[in-house]
Amino acid sequence: MNTSESKQGNVTILQVQGKLDSASSPELDKRLTGLVGSGARQVVVNLDGLEYVSSAGLRVFLSAAKHLKQAQGKLALASPSAQVQQIFDIAGFASIMPIYKTLNEAVGACAM
Amino acid sequence: MSDSLSQTIGNTLESLSPLTTEVNRFMEQHALSHEAIFRVNLAIEEIVTNIIKYGYDDTAPHAITVALDLFPDTIRLRLKDDGHPFNPLHTPEPDIYVPLDQRKVGGLGLHLVREIVDRIVYRRENDANILEINIARK
Numbered sequence: 001m002n003t004s005e006s007k008q009g010n011v012t013i014l015q016v017q018g019k020l021d022s023a024s025s026p027e028l029d030k031r032l033t034g035l036v037g038s039g040a041r042q043v044v045v046n047l048d049g050l051e052y053v054s055s056a057g058l059r060v061f062l063s064a065a066k067h068l069k070q071a072q073g074k075l076a077l078a079s080p081s082a083q084v085q086q087i088f089d090i091a092g093f094a095s096i097m098p099i100y101k102t103l104n105e106a107v108g109a110c111a112m
Numbered sequence: 113m114s115d116s117l118s119q120t121i122g123n124t125l126e127s128l129s130p131l132t133t134e135v136n137r138f139m140e141q142h143a144l145s146h147e148a149i150f151r152v153n154l155a156i157e158e159i160v161t162n163i164i165k166y167g168y169d170d171t172a173p174h175a176i177t178v179a180l181d182l183f184p185d186t187i188r189l190r191l192k193d194d195g196h197p198f199n200p201l202h203t204p205e206p207d208i209y210v211p212l213d214q215r216k217v218g219g220l221g222l223h224l225v226r227e228i229v230d231r232i233v234y235r236r237e238n239d240a241n242i243l244e245i246n247i248a249r250k
Contacts, residue, residue: 023129052153054157054224055221066213083146083150091224092208
C-alpha cells in the first residue's frame with residue numbers, strides 16, 4: 001500500500017493505492033489518526049488505486065469516521081472500484097459515511 | 113501445471129503474507145479473474161486471521177493448511193486447523209444498520225466471507241475444523 005496527501009481548500013485528500021489488508025491497515029490508521037491530530041477536519045480518502053480491502057481496512061475507515069465526527073469533521077470516500085464498493089455495500093457503509101463516485105464530487109461535497 | 117495448491121503455515125500473523133504470495137502466484141498462473149482473486153484473498157485473510165487470533169486455547173505452535181483446487185467453473189478452497197471447534201457459519205451477524213456512533217469497528221470479517229462466496233460447508237473431523245468454500249471462477 002502507498003499513500004500520498006494533498007489539500008484542496010479546507011479538504012485534505014489522502015490517496016491510497018495497492019492493498020489494504022491486515023498487514024498494511026495499521027499504517028493507514030496511523031496516517032488518518034495523524035491527520036485528525038494535526039487539525040484536518042474534512043478528509044477525503046481517494047480509493048481509485050485501491051485493489052483490495054479486507055475487514056482490517058474497513059475497521060480503519062470506521063474508526064476514522066468516528067473520530068472525525070466527534071471532532072465535528074467528516075470522512076468521505078471517493079472512487080472505489082466495483083469490487084471495493086461491493087465490500088462497502090456488504091458492510092453497510094453507505095448509511096454511515098458518504099461514498100462518491102469521483103474525487104471531484106467528494107471534494108465538492110466536503111468543501112461546502 | 114497442477115490445478116491444485118496446498119500450503120501449510122504456522123499459526124502466526126507473519127505467516128499470512130508468504131501464504132497469500134504463493135496463492136496469488138498460483139491464481140495468476142491459471143489466469144483467474146480479478147474478481148475471483150479478490151474473493152479468494154478475502155476468504156483466506158479473514159478466516160486464517162480469525163483462526164490465528166481466536167482459534168487456540170494454548171500458546172503452542174499449530175499448523176494451518178490451506179488448499180485450492182480448480183474446477184472448470186469453481187475454485188474450491190479448503191482450510192484445516194486443529195484449534196478448538198469453531199463453526200464460522202454460527203457467529204452472529206453484525207448490526208450494520210445502526211448509526212455511526214453506535215457502530216462497532218470490528219466483527220465484519222466473517223460476515224464479508226459469508227456474503228461473497230458461493231458456498232461454505234463446515235465440519236469437525238478428527239479434532240480438526242475443516243472449512244470448504246466454493247468461489248465462482250468468473
